[in-house]
Amino acid sequence: MPAYSPFRNTIRNKLMLLLLLATILPIASSMVISYNSTKRSISDETIEKNARLLSLGTTNLLNYVNNINQKSLAVYNSINVPRSLYYILEHNMEDEVFPNDLSDVIANRNLLKDHLYNIYQSVSEFNQVRLHVVKQKVTYILKNDSIKLENDASLTFSGALTKTFIEPSHLGSTFGVVSMSAGTREMVFTLHRPIFRAPSDELMAELAIDVRLNVLKDLTRQLYDDGKEKFMIVDAKKNIVLSSDPDATGRLETASWLPFILSDNRKDAEGGHFAWSDGRFSGHVFYDRAVTPFMDWYLVKLTPDSHLYSAADGIARINVWVAAGFLTVAVAATLLVSLLFTKPLLRLIGYVNQIERGNLNVDIDIRSQDEIGVLARRFRSMMQTINNLILKEYRLELANKTNQLKALQAQVNPHFLYNSLQSVGTVALQHKDQQIYSLITSLGKMMRYSMNTDESVVTLDKELDYLSAYLDLQKQRFDASLEVELDVDPAARTLQVPKMILQPLAENFFKHGFVPAEGQPAWLSVACRLDADRLLIRIEDNGKGMEPEALEALNRSIEAGESPGAGPDGGGIGLANVISRLRLHFHEDASMKLSAREPNGLEIRLEIPLDKEETAHESSDH
Numbered sequence: 001m002p003a004y005s006p007f008r009n010t011i012r013n014k015l016m017l018l019l020l021l022a023t024i025l026p027i028a029s030s031m032v033i034s035y036n037s038t039k040r041s042i043s044d045e046t047i048e049k050n051a052r053l054l055s056l057g058t059t060n061l062l063n064y065v066n067n068i069n070q071k072s073l074a075v076y077n078s079i080n081v082p083r084s085l086y087y088i089l090e091h092n093m094e095d096e097v098f099p100n101d102l103s104d105v106i107a108n109r110n111l112l113k114d115h116l117y118n119i120y121q122s123v124s125e126f127n128q129v130r131l132h133v134v135k136q137k138v139t140y141i142l143k144n145d146s147i148k149l150e151n152d153a154s155l156t157f158s159g160a161l162t163k164t165f166i167e168p169s170h171l172g173s174t175f176g177v178v179s180m181s182a183g184t185r186e187m188v189f190t191l192h193r194p195i196f197r198a199p200s201d202e203l204m205a206e207l208a209i210d211v212r213l214n215v216l217k218d219l220t221r222q223l224y225d226d227g228k229e230k231f232m233i234v235d236a237k238k239n240i241v242l243s244s245d246p247d248a249t250g251r252l253e254t255a256s257w258l259p260f261i262l263s264d265n266r267k268d269a270e271g272g273h274f275a276w277s278d279g280r281f282s283g284h285v286f287y288d289r290a291v292t293p294f295m296d297w298y299l300v301k302l303t304p305d306s307h308l309y310s311a312a313d314g315i316a317r318i319n320v321w322v323a324a325g326f327l328t329v330a331v332a333a334t335l336l337v338s339l340l341f342t343k344p345l346l347r348l349i350g351y352v353n354q355i356e357r358g359n360l361n362v363d364i365d366i367r368s369q370d371e372i373g374v375l376a377r378r379f380r381s382m383m384q385t386i387n388n389l390i391l392k393e394y395r396l397e398l399a400n401k402t403n404q405l406k407a408l409q410a411q412v413n414p415h416f417l418y419n420s421l422q423s424v425g426t427v428a429l430q431h432k433d434q435q436i437y438s439l440i441t442s443l444g445k446m447m448r449y450s451m452n453t454d455e456s457v458v459t460l461d462k463e464l465d466y467l468s469a470y471l472d473l474q475k476q477r478f479d480a481s482l483e484v485e486l487d488v489d490p491a492a493r494t495l496q497v498p499k500m501i502l503q504p505l506a507e508n509f510f511k512h513g514f515v516p517a518e519g520q521p522a523w524l525s526v527a528c529r530l531d532a533d534r535l536l537i538r539i540e541d542n543g544k545g546m547e548p549e550a551l552e553a554l555n556r557s558i559e560a561g562e563s564p565g566a567g568p569d570g571g572g573i574g575l576a577n578v579i580s581r582l583r584l585h586f587h588e589d590a591s592m593k594l595s596a597r598e599p600n601g602l603e604i605r606l607e608i609p610l611d612k613e614e615t616a617h618e619s620s621d622h
Helices: 011-076 085-090 102-122 214-223 258-262 310-340 342-356 371-430 434-451 460-481 503-513 548-559 573-585 613-621
Strands: 126-133 138-143 146-150 165-171 187-197 202-212 230-235 240-243 271-277 282-292 295-304 457-459 482-488 496-498 522-531 534-541 591-596 602-609
Touching (some): 011 085, 011 102, 011 187, 258 282, 258 295, 342 371, 460 482, 460 496, 496 573, 503 522, 503 573, 548 591, 573 591
Antiparallel strands (some): 230 240, 230 295, 282 295
């Protein structure tokens, strides 16, 4: 006989070991899997997010730089028109008719200053504009709304500029000319453009435009997390055009990851990312390329691993605390269960055996407040539920038969009423009572239209016929106290719209706004217009309108897609029903707006985008 082992033969110890293993292993595995999965998910999400951000930043940067380039091309505007900037440069600053008249030379120089001033003022970020006329050896410099003319032949200019290019960020200067205004020199980048005599390659002038960096900062401010990530714009020669570190702007970038971006096998890449680790940086490098004929810049973002995986580390810490809490609860629950579990469990097993033998009315007498007691009460409640369900099944079968009979009656009665109305109309016509026949015909149209459940989308023309029948009955009801106007664009009549959208809006007037008054009849106007890709429907009345607060609350409810509070007669539901069906059948941008009319009344304006009309057709077919 094997020796007795307390550890192997006590339920308490077995439960403790089992529950601890069942708790620790899943939680530990879940923590490891969750941490690795979170890291991968964050990494993938960050890569996708940064690709979008840098692509957007590149697009905005290219648009801005191309705009600056276009402003510099203003020198070529109207090249054959006298007094244009190009014309003045082409004629060496002298007037074509009176070349020896010094006053004309001065006049042309003043005119040239005006052209340069227009370029300077075209973009607010322009810090300084310089034009050097090669043959005249004259330099025009504009800065801070001041213009200066220099004839100093000692000024050094390249004189060999062959194409447009952007000089990377540097401290702004006056190109050798004494500054015209006091102040701190700013960091700028410079667009250099040669001006040739068309169609030759003779250089007539050199245009240089200094541009402040503030717009570049604004364009890239949202591309990185300041203080946690590093961002820079660097050109193909490793010059830093802009950096999140202000001290680095204008310097050469010496980081070891930069050659990897600029390497020949990556020159054609629009952008990308890679992991990098060295003594200076460990994390992910994201980059995108902004290239034009006069510029080759790279947008580079450095995201440290500590920032990239901070969320994953936080989740891991939370999981550790949660696991510790779960383990504490598991140990306590194991001890409690091991002490209180055995006796009530055996009693419960006895009751279950009775239920298994078919005694569904057994009285489960376990009144403890622990889990076994809860389980016992649930068993007792379950048996009562089973007995009740047996009775409900018979009642449900009887209710189904009753509902089938009601559905048959609901199908027969409307057709019977419609046919009866036709008979009454025929009798009215035989007695030459045209008014009664007209009213019965209108009522018959409404019944036939509402009974047709095969169509959920109809033409606007059918919807207008239904509305006209409804208004005919209302005009008979109110006689001369009601005037109705219909103004419908013929082109809109064939458009498909959801069924029953006009009548509820008109009915809203008769339920809530109609106030018959002596000397002033009630007035209702319905207008439908086709405006480009939208159907505009406007319903106006001269009723009592709504209080401003109630009107504003109703508009907010409609815009949010919520049903406004309904009154006892169902008012308020119709408007929400109309806009919800419009958004379902056509476009989520379909809108309804209610506004007050002067001096009194209400206007309901519907705007229905038609770009998903075919979708609506398909929905109606199904």
